[in-house]
Amino acid sequence: MGVAVPTGGFNIRVVATGMLVVMAFVFVGAKYYQDVHPAIGFVRAFAEAAMVGGLADWFAVTALFRHPMGLPIPHTAIVPRNKNRIGDTLARFLLTNFLLPRLIARKMQTVDVAGAVGKFLSEPGEGGGRLRLGASRIIADGLGALDQQRLGGMVKSAIADRLRELDVAPLLGQALQAALAEGRHQPLLDAMVKWGSKTLELNEHLIHQMVHDNSNAIVRFTGLDESISNRIVAGLSKLLSEMAVDETHPLRIRVEEGLAKMALDLQHDPEVQAKVAKVRDELLENKAVKRWLDGLWEQGRTALLKAARNPDTMLAGRIGELVTQFGSMLGEDAAIKRTLNRYARRAVVGMVDSYGETALKLVSDTIRGWDAKTITDRLENAVGDDLQYIRINGTLVGGLVGVLIHTVDVLL
Numbered sequence: 001m002g003v004a005v006p007t008g009g010f011n012i013r014v015v016a017t018g019m020l021v022v023m024a025f026v027f028v029g030a031k032y033y034q035d036v037h038p039a040i041g042f043v044r045a046f047a048e049a050a051m052v053g054g055l056a057d058w059f060a061v062t063a064l065f066r067h068p069m070g071l072p073i074p075h076t077a078i079v080p081r082n083k084n085r086i087g088d089t090l091a092r093f094l095l096t097n098f099l100l101p102r103l104i105a106r107k108m109q110t111v112d113v114a115g116a117v118g119k120f121l122s123e124p125g126e127g128g129g130r131l132r133l134g135a136s137r138i139i140a141d142g143l144g145a146l147d148q149q150r151l152g153g154m155v156k157s158a159i160a161d162r163l164r165e166l167d168v169a170p171l172l173g174q175a176l177q178a179a180l181a182e183g184r185h186q187p188l189l190d191a192m193v194k195w196g197s198k199t200l201e202l203n204e205h206l207i208h209q210m211v212h213d214n215s216n217a218i219v220r221f222t223g224l225d226e227s228i229s230n231r232i233v234a235g236l237s238k239l240l241s242e243m244a245v246d247e248t249h250p251l252r253i254r255v256e257e258g259l260a261k262m263a264l265d266l267q268h269d270p271e272v273q274a275k276v277a278k279v280r281d282e283l284l285e286n287k288a289v290k291r292w293l294d295g296l297w298e299q300g301r302t303a304l305l306k307a308a309r310n311p312d313t314m315l316a317g318r319i320g321e322l323v324t325q326f327g328s329m330l331g332e333d334a335a336i337k338r339t340l341n342r343y344a345r346r347a348v349v350g351m352v353d354s355y356g357e358t359a360l361k362l363v364s365d366t367i368r369g370w371d372a373k374t375i376t377d378r379l380e381n382a383v384g385d386d387l388q389y390i391r392i393n394g395t396l397v398g399g400l401v402g403v404l405i406h407t408v409d410v411l412l
Contacts, residue, residue, distance in 0.1 A: 045406030053398015087367030173266030
């Protein structure tokens with residue numbers, strides 16, 4: 001009846017066949033006891049129609065791949081009898097719908113090969129696979145062929161250029177906006193309020209001194225300066241205490257409004273963005289940052305030289321970080337991505353144009369070379385349990401149709 005395809009530890013073909021056998025027993029029993037009660041007629045109608053539906057779908061499913069019960073019924077064993085035509089049709093279908101150079105070129109325009117390569121380098125699989133095995137020799141040869149000072153200058157210049165091209169302000173604005181939306185700024189405000197309370201407590205004497213120094217002689221003589229300073233300290237302490245326990249305090253809300261405006265300005269205000277960009281550029285020109293870049297390159301170069309002949313450590317520690325950074329740069333640099341993707345597109349289209357028909361002939365010849373049992377088993381297994389579910393559905397749907405017909409017959 002077909003190749004059994006196990007699913008979840010049981011044979012769905014047995015279930016489909018078992019349902020057909022059960023319907024046969026139910027039909028016989030209902031036929032025998034149909035005079036006992038009118039409802040038995042509905043059971044008999046369901047079982048009878050279910051058997052018809054199940055047998056019809058069993059025949060249809062079986063006829064696709066073999067002769068039902070071994071009988072050479074016309075228009076059965078469709079797949080084995082037409083395997084050569086199937087192979088030729090499949091090859092023509094692939095050629096006319098997929099392996100046309102213009103279609104491949106159009107599809108390749110949406111494929112980001114550079115991004116995929118960059119992702120592979122920035123997120124290599126565990127152990128690194130062939131990348132780990134080949135990286136040692138490639139890096140060692142590359143370091144030996146290039147001037148270290150010139151290479152270091154190129155790397156540092158590239159990193160600095162990429163940082164200068166980075167539009168920091170919108171990123172900061174988006175991060176701040178997300179933090180406000182998710183309430184992640186509240187702990188920061190709480191910390192600021194606590195810091196203010198502690199600072200006020202430690203510097204009360206300064207407030208007393210300021211009030212005292214700015215009061216006239218009469219106020220100092222009457223002691224009002226002390227009273228005024230105490231009230232100032234008490235008022236500030238009360239304000240900070242209220243802000244610490246009430247997240248809806250008006251002053252906290254004003255601070256949040258200010259932060260929200262800052263987030264919008266960082267994303268949309270050209271003047272604010274220009275100021276942030278200026279700070280970014282000033283930081284990159286800072287001697288300490290330049291020394292950091294120098295140190296980063298020197299550490300990387302030293303680690304590369306040390307690990308160049310040790311494949312097991314090529315993607316570990318600083319080496320892995322450098323490979324990851326290179327992958328990130330490769331995937332994000334617009335010029336490099338454009339060049340690499342254009343090269344990949346031309347290469348793939350050229351291969352399809354040159355070898356497409358050869359590949360399709362291989363498909364057709366391979367299917368022609370299969371015997372009837374091989375192609376039957378492979379196609380049936382590829383379709384899987386759905387073939388048996390067709391039989392199950394046929395049994396159930398047939399039974400329901402039988403009940404409907406019997407209902408109409410009883411009512412009329």
